[in-house]
Amino acid sequence: MTAPRLLDVAEAAGVSRATASRVLAGTPRNVDPELARRVEEAARRLGYRTNHSARALRTGTTGTVGVVVPTLANPYFVQLADAIAQQVRAAGGQLVVSDAANDTAVEAEQIETLLDGRVDGLLVVPVSAGASGPAVRAAARRAPVVLFDRWATDSGTVAVTLDNTAAMRLLLDHLEGLDRHRIALVAADQASSSGAERLAAFTEARGADATTVLLPSFTTDAGRTAGRRIAEQHTRIDAVVCGADVLAVGLVSTLQRSAVSVPGQIAVTGFDDTEILELLDPPITSIRHPLAAMAERALTLLQAPGRERAERVERFPPRLVVRASTDG
Amino acid sequence: MTAPRLLDVAEAAGVSRATASRVLAGTPRNVDPELARRVEEAARRLGYRTNHSARALRTGTTGTVGVVVPTLANPYFVQLADAIAQQVRAAGGQLVVSDAANDTAVEAEQIETLLDGRVDGLLVVPVSAGASGPAVRAAARRAPVVLFDRWATDSGTVAVTLDNTAAMRLLLDHLEGLDRHRIALVAADQASSSGAERLAAFTEARGADATTVLLPSFTTDAGRTAGRRIAEQHTRIDAVVCGADVLAVGLVSTLQRSAVSVPGQIAVTGFDDTEILELLDPPITSIRHPLAAMAERALTLLQAPGRERAERVERFPPRLVVRASTDG
């Protein structure tokens, strides 16, 4: 009743363990087709499954990649993790996801746990641009690490991110093309590199005195707070760019309750193109990240020699997805 | 530069590998305190981390638990996975989450992958009560498996679930206490055991001719469709029980757009108490699952001897969380 081992397969097929391994692991395949057939047949018949612990011990690789995200409460990060999982699985690996609870201390702990555990490499979406660096730097001494979607200063590590500046430009150009010129920004979490970049790009384009509502966190509730503030001054504003979809959702629902029409009086855009945009009428214009391409690139870097992961930021082009919230 | 091994620690501490292992792994701890101190000191100084592949190979256990959920697009399952992760981590383990894309074929594949890979045990939230059984049964021959939140017929395996009948009773009693008697059900996914149980409990309590809107899937979009249908006949209805929060969210937003007031004209309840309930005004009354207790129980069963996992359903008590959508 005990699980069959490679040895059992080899004996059943009348070959040595080495040959059985060559066939089943697919290493330099110089094996007589007839023997290969016999090995495969025996493996199937016995229901053989390779013991990953043994393989990992011998080869020193586990086929597992870890990713630490700021929080799974934001559906964007669920989507992001899912995109990575697709790529990892396509390559025959497995993904382990950890939640940092938006806290750099928890983040550092999760990183350590994953490294202790059994990952070949680690992707990190750092909680904070300023404070996540050291933990990442320490991790990178133990295993390949690539930052994803956000960067962190002093991390010593490459980051694969969205070009947030270009994204902001896309949104502003789109709104201005619709003849909306009194544009406000609703943003949160300037601790993250993406939040900071989006804010900076907005200020750069619209001037420092443009209306800006900064919130403590990327949540729908924060979006609601912003909605109340915007509603108060809605006659001076005809468009709102939100730094995240979750903000836009709360904002739109509050505006509508305050009898401010979207997009009639105020056009609204989100950021990240998560599925929750479908929650409300009207659907919300947003920015889509090329997550599949970003994930592919990040995984490539993870397997590349260390010097290719030198600290820098690689930016991927955003795509504007126009919906009724700006187009009505 | 190569990572220190147990042997290195043992030599640095002047003891044998066996003793070092006894100290660091915490096995039958009959070790001289002085030696133990030296081992721990050496381990710290060298930055020793135990090689989990080697341990797994020797002991035959990985300390990893897997969970397969129907879809991560529904935030309820994200919360559920998170609750399990908490418990697993508290026990010093790691959780691997897989998404079955609401498809029993994908589900079967994910189960196999997880088992091949490196899990000691598996929790499954089966996609379908009728069709997920065989894959679960097959899995249970290879490793301990416990169903979670839903059951599946012919799975041969214990399920740790919510008492959906009691939950439905809580909701109906609550609504009737508020003098709402013309209650409709909006539900989806009768393929899942939870969906089927909720529908059955509703029909049992309200009679077969009560208004029931059945939808093809548990999504917000489906909720919107339901909203349109309910709005058409809103004079004959004064309350709607939704079989899932995501449905309630779509429903409420559509009712409001149709100028049907919630809860003024129609009270609405959700199911699962996910955080998206905060998305809309008013916040929505819902049913909270005791996820922590359920997760703890499921993990206990996973480690128990096989006979304790005989096919049956264990039901946990729901809690009614009253919010403004039924209380305005």
Place this chain on the structure above:
DNA sequence: GCTCCTTGGGAGATCGATCTCCCACATGCT
């Protein structure tokens, strides 16, 4: 003072797959 236990600790075997030699045989060339 002697035997019998108890208890701490070490030597070596072990988990299962892969990898490194190295051998045997066949093929091609002078």
Place this chain on the structure above:
DNA sequence: AGCATGTGGGAGATCGATCTCCCAAGGAGC
């Protein structure tokens, strides 16, 4: 014919931690 070259395949070492003996030293009991 004799030698170099190439190719398939096996024996045994190896990855690192744990577990199973078994031995030695110290204490208890007579």
